[in-house]
Amino acid sequence: MGNRLPGAILFDMDDTIIAFGAVSMETWLRVCEYHVGDLPGWTAEQLVDGINSYREWFWSDPERHRLGRMNTINVRYEMVRGAFSRMGIYAPRVANLISEAYIEEHERRVHVFPGALETLQALNDKGVRLALLTNGNKTSQRGKINRFNLEPYFDYILVEEEFGLGKPHERVYLHALEVLGVQPPDAWIVGDNLEWEVAAPQRLGITAIWHDFTGKGLPDGSDIRPDRIIRSLPELLD
Ligand SMILES: [Mg+2]
Structure with a gap:
């Protein structure tokens, strides 16, 4: 397809990087x-x-x-x-x-999806700025970040409880992009939740990539349209 990589990518953690x-x-x-x-x-x-x-x-x-x-x-x-x-x-x-x-x-x-860490590393090597945006409490989300040693791959990590707001609040996405120094049209977001990682960020002009890890496709009756659908993270590099 020849997807040119953006300046920054915002990643969800659970069921995007980690099988949870x-x-x-x-x-x-x-x-x-x-x-x-x-x-x-x-x-x-x-x-x-x-x-x-x-x-x-x-x-x-x-x-x-x-x-x-x-x-x-x-x-x-x-x-x-x-x-x-x-x-x-x-x-x-x-x-x-x-x-x-x-x-x-x-x-x-619970485990990291095959190829996920290699993909993050490849994006690091290509100079794409990465942020991790994860909803949930500090103990459980930081616990997973440490257990799977995710911190080194990211320029910025936002945990809902620490930040005081979670997805789909628009401040979450805009704050992350501000920290990374990238504007919405030059950013992708990748995640499995159709509201949090597709509909809400699309309203801000961010390109939304849905992680369909089950391979079942969009739910019947859903009017949410991801810009792209992937089954696994390595496809981001295609
Ligand atoms: Mg998720």
Whole structure:
């Protein structure tokens, strides 16, 4: 395609550089399989379906989402508690065990997407200025930045809790570009969230690249149109 690289690229972290939500379904299934024996009459698949529909409901509200991502540990307990309550399962001890197992197993499964670090390094080598814009609380987001040693690749890192505002607030994108000394028309943003990394930054004139890591394409009925869709970060260098 011959995409000329821009002066700066703003990167999302979770499910763009790091497989985070991307490993959550397999993790729920694994821990539900392990504990379903304590819940006679239920299958692991039913538990996962229940947790999944409760998760979708929980994260669908922007304000609940904002409060939830500020306390990621509590939220994991809430997912199982809330799902069980909707399903009419009264088993607080098992709910807690599943939540604890999920937290530990998910931590183990989180990983950097293949080729992501190599892509960041190649962009560094080509002189593209990079910023990392990540929503969430400081402990959990900085924990991942340190665990996967992401800091050296970025000229600027913005964590929602530290900055006091998160995506899709326009200050987040504009502040990052100001720090990098680049104007919106000379910037790309890359991420998996269609509101945070496509619609909102496009309104500011930033070129938006959607990271479709599942390969499922745009959701039915979505009127959001990314400037480009990629399945993996190395495609940025094509
Ligand atoms: Mg993301």
